Each structure stands twice: as structure tokens, then as C-alpha cells.
Amino acid sequence: MRPAASSRALQALPPKVTSADEKGxxxxxxxxxxxxxxxxxHVHVYCExxxxxxxxxxNQKPMKxxxxxxxxxxxxxxxxxxxx
Numbered sequence: 001m002r003p004a005a006s007s008r009a010l011q012a013l014p015p016k017v018t019s020a021d022e023k024g025x026x027x028x029x030x031x032x033x034x035x036x037x038x039x040x041x042h043v044h045v046y047c048e049x050x051x052x053x054x055x056x057x058x059n060q061k062p063m064k065x066x067x068x069x070x071x072x073x074x075x076x077x078x079x080x081x082x083x084x
Contacts, residue, residue, distance in 0.1 A: 029074060033084055043084055045071055057084060 029052070032044040040058040044051060045067070053065035055075055067075075078084045 029071065031074070031078070031084075041084075043075065045075075 028047070030046045032046070033042075040056050040063075042057055042063055043055050045053045045055060045065075051065055053067040053071060054063040055061075055067060055071075056063050057075075057079070075084065
């Protein structure tokens with residue numbers, strides 16, 4: 001049985017500027033991690049409102065989408081800081 005939506009722990013991480021160039025505005029990534037979500041532990045990564053990758057934290061592989069090197073570096077950094 002899944003817990004009610006109101007009892008889930010939603011961890012909101014701050015957006016991270018991942019690139020800035022003269023051609024356009026900086027691109028921001030948003031990560032969403034639900035601690036009480038279904039296994040395996042995973043994080044959703046969005047860029048400009050679109051899902052980039054759903055990353056399996058336990059097996060270190062994508063569940064959906066593709067992860068760029070910048071996304072992987074950010075996930076590794078957040079895991080090492082204990083935020084994921």
C-alpha cells in the first residue's frame with residue numbers, strides 16, 4: 001500500500017545553473033526526489049519543465065530518458081553531500 005500523498009516527504013532541491021552562453025538564457029536543472037516513493041530509490045531531473053531523465057540511484061542507471069555528463073556530475077555531487 002502506498003502512503004497518502006500528504007504523508008510523502010518531498011525533497012525540493014534548489015535549481016542549478018548548468019550552462020550559460022551568449023546564445024540564450026542560462027539553462028536550469030530541477031531535481032525531484034520523493035523519499036517515500038516506490039523502489040528503487042530514484043530522482044527525476046527536469047530541464048525547463050521537461051523530464052530529462054529518471055535516474056535509478058541504487059543501480060546507477062537511467063530508468064527513463066538519457067543523462068548527460070553534467071546531470072551525472074550533479075547527481076554524484078548531491079549524493080556525496082547526502083542530499084539524495
